[in-house]
Amino acid sequence: MVHSNASFDTWTSALAISRYRLGVPLIRTKHNVKRIRTNWTNRWYYGKAINHLIAPSHAVVEDLQRSEIISNEKINYIPYGIPIDKIEIYRNGRSDARRALEIPDDAEVVAYISRLTRRKDPATLVRAALQVAKTRPNLRLLVVGGGDAGLRAELEDIAAGSSVVEFWGHRDDVPRILAATDIFVLPSLTEAFGLAPLEAMLQGVATIVSDAEGFRDFVEDGINGLVFPKGDIAALAHAIERVFSDVELRNKIAVAGECTVRERFFAERMVDDIEKLYCRVLDK
Known part of the structure; x- marks a missing residue:
């Protein structure tokens, strides 16, 4: 065979x-x-x-x-x-992770952790983050991952003049970054499945994804994550604002997301x- x-x-x-x-x-x-x-x-x-x-x-x-x-x-x-027992979970807590990464405790952290490709549409997230930051000045978007250098340059142009968006490139300390993160976002235009959100959910991070086809298998809107129409900047900005504004919702989808991974994936x-x-x- x-x-x-x-x-x-x-x-x-x-x-x-x-x-x-x-x-x-x-x-x-x-x-x-x-x-x-x-x-x-x-x-x-x-x-x-x-x-x-x-x-x-x-x-x-x-x-x-x-x-x-x-x-x-x-x-x-x-x-x-995913190999749950082999995936490193950062155990030292949010404050320790933020101290190590030089992120203020009062920062509201959104993270994109994936390769930089147009298919994953990080531009929509950058624009949404800039929109949310108008009313949430402590917002920080961490763009983590290598990939298309031309796309990164375009994203840097979009975020030019703002301190909201930080481009961290490829990193080997993703578990620590996730521990310091409030919301994980993957705004893909198309996706066969999507392992990155699963790893974020496993670490107990509230997760937002687009309605790209592959996410349907494991993200239920309002249950264990939030879903927005792909490419819709305003809808993504609203979803981010909603999670930050509603602590009960954030905790609910974070806990349910971790359970989803441990029970099914x-x-x-x-x-x-x-x-x-x-x-x-x-x-x-």
């Missing part, structure tokens, strides 16, 4: 299995939301060469079903899980589901 995680790997495996008539089952995990073209090569690839597809979110399931060249029997919904559950699929495939 071969289990691949990328298009090139799956194609080369499929061609080798077919060419040499190996009769080896082929499984692929599809990690993105991208329209599948219904040409003859994909009809062979998805229709005959691949035995099973793993979709980590309902968004990916729907993407596969829309192609109309993949039977439902081949599609297996197995959401990602842990690595052992994902591994168990994949092993069950392996057994079904090999039993045939």
Whole structure:
């Protein structure tokens, strides 16, 4: 049996299995939301060469079903899980984390912790933060992550003249940053799933995400996080203001978010589901 995680790997495996008539089952995990073209090569690839597809979110399931060249029997919904026991949780508390990061105790901290890519739309967050800061002068937005240097320059231009937005680049102390954070935001335009919000939720940070398709699997608006229409600056600003203004809401979604991750999105559950699929495939 071969289990691949990328298009090139799956194609080369499929061609080798077919060419040499190996009769080896082929499984692929599809990690993105991208329209599948219904040409003859994909009809062979998805229709005959691949035995099973793993979709980590309902968004990916729907993407596969829309192609109309993949039977439902081949599609297996197995959401990602994170290794909870191995993820470092900062245990020294918020005040200690802020002291180490030189963040004032009275600062209202919003964090974006992810790669800088246009797909994740950090520009909407920067603009929303600048809007919120007009009435909340202690607001600070930490933009954490490497990536597109051109995009970073554009974001710096948007925030020019303001002390609200800080660009921290790639960091190895993300657990400490999360411990110092009041609100985590990921405003993606499209997302197959989204592991960064899960890690923030695990650390008990109130989380706001866009309504990008992949977040639907684990964020329920007003229950364990807040959801805003992607690209909507005013709506995101309102969500940030709402969380800061309502301490009860902030605590509620933070606690519920952590419970969501611990109860449903842990690595052992994902591994168990994949092993069950392996057994079904090999039993045939």
